[in-house]
Amino acid sequence: MGNGPVLQNLLTMGEVWDAYQVDLQEVESQIHKNINSEAPLINTVANQILSSGGKRIRPLLLILCARLYGHTPKEYLVLGSLIEFIHTATLLHDDVLDEADLRRGQKTARRIWGNQTSILVGDFLYSEAMAQIAAFRNHGFNEVLADACRKMAEGEILQLCANFQTEITETNYLKIVEFKTATLVAASCKVGAIIGGASLTEQEALYRFGLNLGMAFQLADDRLDYMADGNRLGKSLGQDLKQGMVTLPLLHLLQTCPQAEKERIQAKIKAHSITDRDLTDIIGLMEENDSLTYAMNRARDYVDAANLDLMPFGDNSAKRSLAIVANYMITRDQ
Amino acid sequence: MGNGPVLQNLLTMGEVWDAYQVDLQEVESQIHKNINSEAPLINTVANQILSSGGKRIRPLLLILCARLYGHTPKEYLVLGSLIEFIHTATLLHDDVLDEADLRRGQKTARRIWGNQTSILVGDFLYSEAMAQIAAFRNHGFNEVLADACRKMAEGEILQLCANFQTEITETNYLKIVEFKTATLVAASCKVGAIIGGASLTEQEALYRFGLNLGMAFQLADDRLDYMADGNRLGKSLGQDLKQGMVTLPLLHLLQTCPQAEKERIQAKIKAHSITDRDLTDIIGLMEENDSLTYAMNRARDYVDAANLDLMPFGDNSAKRSLAIVANYMITRDQ
Numbered sequence: 001m002g003n004g005p006v007l008q009n010l011l012t013m014g015e016v017w018d019a020y021q022v023d024l025q026e027v028e029s030q031i032h033k034n035i036n037s038e039a040p041l042i043n044t045v046a047n048q049i050l051s052s053g054g055k056r057i058r059p060l061l062l063i064l065c066a067r068l069y070g071h072t073p074k075e076y077l078v079l080g081s082l083i084e085f086i087h088t089a090t091l092l093h094d095d096v097l098d099e100a101d102l103r104r105g106q107k108t109a110r111r112i113w114g115n116q117t118s119i120l121v122g123d124f125l126y127s128e129a130m131a132q133i134a135a136f137r138n139h140g141f142n143e144v145l146a147d148a149c150r151k152m153a154e155g156e157i158l159q160l161c162a163n164f165q166t167e168i169t170e171t172n173y174l175k176i177v178e179f180k181t182a183t184l185v186a187a188s189c190k191v192g193a194i195i196g197g198a199s200l201t202e203q204e205a206l207y208r209f210g211l212n213l214g215m216a217f218q219l220a221d222d223r224l225d226y227m228a229d230g231n232r233l234g235k236s237l238g239q240d241l242k243q244g245m246v247t248l249p250l251l252h253l254l255q256t257c258p259q260a261e262k263e264r265i266q267a268k269i270k271a272h273s274i275t276d277r278d279l280t281d282i283i284g285l286m287e288e289n290d291s292l293t294y295a296m297n298r299a300r301d302y303v304d305a306a307n308l309d310l311m312p313f314g315d316n317s318a319k320r321s322l323a324i325v326a327n328y329m330i331t332r333d334q
Numbered sequence: 335m336g337n338g339p340v341l342q343n344l345l346t347m348g349e350v351w352d353a354y355q356v357d358l359q360e361v362e363s364q365i366h367k368n369i370n371s372e373a374p375l376i377n378t379v380a381n382q383i384l385s386s387g388g389k390r391i392r393p394l395l396l397i398l399c400a401r402l403y404g405h406t407p408k409e410y411l412v413l414g415s416l417i418e419f420i421h422t423a424t425l426l427h428d429d430v431l432d433e434a435d436l437r438r439g440q441k442t443a444r445r446i447w448g449n450q451t452s453i454l455v456g457d458f459l460y461s462e463a464m465a466q467i468a469a470f471r472n473h474g475f476n477e478v479l480a481d482a483c484r485k486m487a488e489g490e491i492l493q494l495c496a497n498f499q500t501e502i503t504e505t506n507y508l509k510i511v512e513f514k515t516a517t518l519v520a521a522s523c524k525v526g527a528i529i530g531g532a533s534l535t536e537q538e539a540l541y542r543f544g545l546n547l548g549m550a551f552q553l554a555d556d557r558l559d560y561m562a563d564g565n566r567l568g569k570s571l572g573q574d575l576k577q578g579m580v581t582l583p584l585l586h587l588l589q590t591c592p593q594a595e596k597e598r599i600q601a602k603i604k605a606h607s608i609t610d611r612d613l614t615d616i617i618g619l620m621e622e623n624d625s626l627t628y629a630m631n632r633a634r635d636y637v638d639a640a641n642l643d644l645m646p647f648g649d650n651s652a653k654r655s656l657a658i659v660a661n662y663m664i665t666r667d668q
Contacts, residue, residue: 039491093457097450116431116494119453123427123460124487130464131480139471146465153458157373160450 013328016321020063023072023080027059030081034132037124045109045121049088053104058083058188061213061325065192065206067318076195078132079141083188085129086145090152090184092122097156098243140194140203148187155179163244166266170251174215177222182214189213205309209322212306216329219299222247223292224333226283238279244272248298252291253282261285299330347662350655354397357406357414361393364415368466371458379443379455383422387438392417392522395547395659399526399540401652410529412466413475417522419463420479424486424518426456431490432577474528474537482521489513497578500600504585508549511556516548523547539643543656546640550663553633556581557626558667560617572613578606582632586625587616595619633664 017024035046059080066072094100095108096115102108110118126149133141158176162168189210193203225240226249240247246269254262265285268278286292306326313319351358369380393414400406428434429442430449436442444452460483467475492510496502523544527537559574560583574581580603588596599619602612620626640660647653 037488037491039488039495041495042488042491093453097453115449117491119427119431120487120491120494124484124491126457126460127480127483127487131477131484134473134476134480137473137477139468142468142476143465143471146461146468149461150458150465153454153461154371154373154376157371157376157451157454157458160454161373161375 011324013324013332016324017060019317019321020060020067023063023067023077024056024059026074026077027056027063027080027084030078031084034078034081034085034128037128041113041117042121042124045113045117046088046125048112049092049109049121050084052106054084054088056080056084057217057325058087058185061185061210061322062188062192062195064318064322064325065189065198065210066195068193068206068313068316068322069196069198070316072195079136079191079195080188082129082132083145083184083191085125086149087184089122089126089129090156092118092125094156096122097160138194141191144187144190144194144207148183151179151183155181155183159245162246164246164269164272166246166250166254166269168246168251170248173246173248173251177215177218178211181218182211185214185217186210202312205312209306209309209326212302212309213326213329216299216302216306216326219248219295219302220330220332223249223295223299226286226292227333238274238276238283241269241279241282242274244269248295249286249291250282252294253286253289256289256291257285296330303327303330345658347658347666350398350658351394353651353655354394354401357397357401357411358390358393360408360411361390361397361414361418364412365418368412368415368419368462371462375447375451376455376458379447379451380422380459382446383426383443383455384418386440388418388422390414390418391551391659392421392519395519395544395656396522396526396529398652398656398659399523399532399544400529402527402540402647402650402656403530403532404650406529413470413525413529414522416463416466417479417518417525419459420483421518423456423458423460423463424490426452426459428490430456431494472528475525478521478524478528478541482517485513485517489515489517493579496580498580498603498606500580500584500588500603502580502585504582507580507582507585511549511552512545515552516545519548519551520544536646539646543640543643543660546636546643547660547663550633550636550640550660553582553629553636554664554666557583557629557633560620560626561667572608572610572617575603575613575616576608578603582629583620583625584616586628587620587623590623590625591619630664637661637664 031050032047035043035050037043062080062083063072063077066076091103092109095103095110096118100108101111108118109121130146130149133145155176155178159180162172162176186207187210190203190207193206198206222240225247226238241250254265265282268274303326307323310319310322365384366381369377369384371377396414396417397406397411400410425437426443429437429444430452434442435445442452443455464480464483467479489510489512492506493514496506496510520541521544524537524541527540532540556574559581560572575584588599599616602608637660641657644653644656
């Protein structure tokens, strides 16, 4: 597949997507080639959810980290598709847990086929991915992806226990984000590094890069949930809070607003009774207290840290693209 | 741990359990040592379900297959506990899928903590097991267990699609049993074989042994579901059929009874309207048509096949114990 695109002046995220289209198309075709169970129901459900507009940011990171070393052997691109399987498995289970009817503006699998099917197809996609990963007989792939899966499951439970708990600390919150979101992003980068032939030190640097990028992604996402001007497909304002998720802007607000306000908000959350009017009040208070700016600054810190992780690597298109992806985490509006 | 028990005259299943108590205790202590998450909810739920009277047949098989070679290094016994984690994960998800309130006579986790927790703790136990298995850096362990997990998930979906379908063939049915039940039993045997240092040929023989034994187990279990005189803790007669599961005794009955009866039974099943009185009729017809004997004979065929798989191995206590376990599959009454 040659040495990949030679682009001196990559500037936008759109250009990055375009530049790696060939590799991404291979991932895409592997995704659909791998949905090949003897149970037609698995194929139907998996095809629907895997074709419903996911951005494939994890496969892109895998490709870019491999291409830091100038090549991506085609046979390894299937790992990008298997990481999408794992990610999709978590979405299927999440939608059951959240009783969600919509995802990315479309009916969820549980809405169409029911909870049973969503649980089982999630289990299948996850275990299919693990089985195909094991077949590579590469301990690095096995360990980093199994570890990510364990942390995602643990993060989901920590999240479940933290719901409606306004006393959680920022440290607790960041740990949930790390486990739930950042570890699979980090694992995608490390798998790419292993494919590229990175040294152990470089593998760790790219893992940390992915971890920082994943943290930035989720913090920015949490902030977008309170942004009235966001153009967020299929999502409505303050959805996280209505589901009991206490995220960074709210934690900041509770730490900085007057005690009386704090107690009032805490009581509403504890009582699971946040109305649209409460939400408007809370967003107003967040603006007064710079809570959204605070969350954005923390997300930016993670992007800065991610860029530092890239420093040891020699300049090439892939490295510049990774920096663009990192920056995109805090500039995207959906 | 020496060369294991030297018992010339093992005869009963109880004596097998007793003879391998030291290894089984180590598995038991590893199970509880491994329930060590930062999320207290995981530990509570996992401890409850893992202490609720599971027989540990899979760890026993692992131990016995390893002991065919005269030794079980203690550090590998943790694999027995990880296989129990995987098995337990499937039980947690099964209970959600079946909306079950009781298992082994006790309240299910979903009844106590809800579906969300059961789904997530299932995900956690499964991914925790895969992560610890990966840490052994043994491709044999990774591959056979990941393959078993994939087949179990696929088997569950094939089962879901086959529910209330009276036209499924015996071949379809046996495949579901193989995927849902027998592959994890087979994997337990193969993992034991790898621990013992078996050749690839011997690993395959013990895998086949486990597969045959797992088939016999499930076929006997399906038959017990229609046995009024069974002493089945926490299970009531005809539970499978009421949930839509079309198992071997019923398939045999539908193949052998008069057309009018067949159509009447099929209509009831399709309509999801099996009453206790229907069940009594069906069991009466099964007795007339020797359907329960047929299922028992098929289970016995699998036990015979399992015993053939053992033939190449030299005589020792472990081999005799494996034969006793195989025979127990069709003699147990619960």
